[in-house]
Amino acid sequence: MRLDDERRNRLERNTKALAVETDARRQYDIAFQILSDCRALHLPVTQVLTVATAVQPVVPPVPSGSFICPECNRSFNSHHALCGHMSAHRK
Numbered sequence: 001m002r003l004d005d006e007r008r009n010r011l012e013r014n015t016k017a018l019a020v021e022t023d024a025r026r027q028y029d030i031a032f033q034i035l036s037d038c039r040a041l042h043l044p045v046t047q048v049l050t051v052a053t054a055v056q057p058v059v060p061p062v063p064s065g066s067f068i069c070p071e072c073n074r075s076f077n078s079h080h081a082l083c084g085h086m087s088a089h090r091k
């Protein structure tokens with residue numbers, strides 16, 4: 001999907017930017033953007049943010065390995081569970 005490609009590219013750029021960024025406030029903004037993109041793409045946030053947390057612990061806490069619904073912020077243990085839940089929002 002085209003939108004997902006754009007998000008993935010931005011996610012990659014932001015993750016790299018976060019690794020070299022030195023200003024804490026700017027790091028937080030980038031980390032927040034990464035978090036939003038992860039949620040939009042249904043990626044396991046903690047996996048992608050390994051780089052971010054290694055640089056500085058400014059990332060909002062996320063339960064290990066969780067998949068978070070962008071609609072209502074509920075977390076799930078698997079992508080399958082999240083997708084099943086997401087169908088409830090499409091009615």
Ligand SMILES: [Zn+2]
Pocket residue numbers: 069070071072073074085086089
């Ligand atoms: Zn939901």
